[in-house]
Amino acid sequence: MVKSHKFICAFAALALVLSLAAIVIPSQASVQALSDGNNPPNVPSNPLPTNYAADVSINAYLSWIGGDPDAADMVTYDVYFGTSLSPTFKERTLPYSATQSPINYSPGILNYNTTYYWQIVAWDNHGTSTPGPVWQFTTGAAPNNPPKMPSSPLPTNYAIDVSIDVPLSWVGGDPDVGDMVTYDVYFGTSLSPTFKERTVPYSATQSPIIYNPGTLNYNTKYYWQVVAWDNHGDFSTGPVWEFTTQTSDIFAYYRGLGLNPDVVETTDLLNAIGDWAGGTIPPGFTQAISTIQLLQLIGEWAG
Numbered sequence: 001m002v003k004s005h006k007f008i009c010a011f012a013a014l015a016l017v018l019s020l021a022a023i024v025i026p027s028q029a030s031v032q033a034l035s036d037g038n039n040p041p042n043v044p045s046n047p048l049p050t051n052y053a054a055d056v057s058i059n060a061y062l063s064w065i066g067g068d069p070d071a072a073d074m075v076t077y078d079v080y081f082g083t084s085l086s087p088t089f090k091e092r093t094l095p096y097s098a099t100q101s102p103i104n105y106s107p108g109i110l111n112y113n114t115t116y117y118w119q120i121v122a123w124d125n126h127g128t129s130t131p132g133p134v135w136q137f138t139t140g141a142a143p144n145n146p147p148k149m150p151s152s153p154l155p156t157n158y159a160i161d162v163s164i165d166v167p168l169s170w171v172g173g174d175p176d177v178g179d180m181v182t183y184d185v186y187f188g189t190s191l192s193p194t195f196k197e198r199t200v201p202y203s204a205t206q207s208p209i210i211y212n213p214g215t216l217n218y219n220t221k222y223y224w225q226v227v228a229w230d231n232h233g234d235f236s237t238g239p240v241w242e243f244t245t246q247t248s249d250i251f252a253y254y255r256g257l258g259l260n261p262d263v264v265e266t267t268d269l270l271n272a273i274g275d276w277a278g279g280t281i282p283p284g285f286t287q288a289i290s291t292i293q294l295l296q297l298i299g300e301w302a303g
């Protein structure tokens with residue numbers, strides 16, 4: 001009897017345990033919750049750049065507030081980032097403690113004037129995840145670059161014997177290919193040449209630029225400078241260049257005789273006129289000059 005009583009008691013106890021178990025185990029999920037008490041990570045929030053931010057730096061960092069209600073948990077973050085509305089997976093971060101916030105992430109150098117989308121999915125060390133919303137921001141426009149410094153002058157700097165009908169030319173342009181560039185031309189016989197003209201606008205890629213200063217004087221040193229302006233009001237100042245025009249034929253003739261044309265004597269001049277008027281072609285010349293041309297040269301020289 002004692003034995004059977006014990007058996008009955010044990011059976012009753014087992015039945016009680018089984019019935020209790022049936023009550024407290026309604027699903028597999030609550031078994032998990034009961035066994036480790038884990039909570040999913042917090043929903044990622046507080047994005048920086050803020051959602052829909054504009055004019056964001058191309059060097060911007062992403063940051064957000066994450067964490068996990070379970071203070072002892074570690075949390076990693078899957079970063080989705082790109083220019084598509086469904087940004088692509090970029091990287092899983094290192095594990096952070098559940099209480100560390102905010103989290104920073106560098107997406108690298110961004111493009112100007114571009115809308116980016118991003119999303120953070122937080123994972124705790126129990127394999128539970130919480131996705132954040134898809135955020136977006138737009139980077140600022142590219143900053144303006146000043147025009148290129150005018151270069152490659154023609155006539156070359158310090159050139160001599162330059163034709164009196166020479167056009168000026170230089171290489172200009174602007175690194176921003178959509179820009180238009182105008183050129184202020186300074187030109188004259190002073191070391192600080194005076195402003196002559198602003199050119200029409202040229203495209204940023206057009207080179208060389210040609211400017212016609214008109215017919216110049218013989219045997220004269222000219223100075224010139226070009227200042228390039230883009231359509232954003234930025235400018236680049238070129239150096240002052242110089243060149244010297246050709247001597248007139250009569251000066252060349254005097255040099256050929258070993259005379260200094262700057263201090264030629266009247267008698268020498270009269271002798272020269274005689275030579276020219278006699279129809280001879282002086283050494284170094286390909287043709288005789290007309291009387292009219294001769295008088296023009298004498299006039300220049302006398303001037």
Ligand SMILES: [Ca+2]
Pocket residue numbers: 038039040041068069070073124125126128
């Ligand atoms: Ca957790």
Ligand SMILES: [Ca+2]
Pocket residue numbers: 144145146147174175176179230232234
């Ligand atoms: Ca520019």
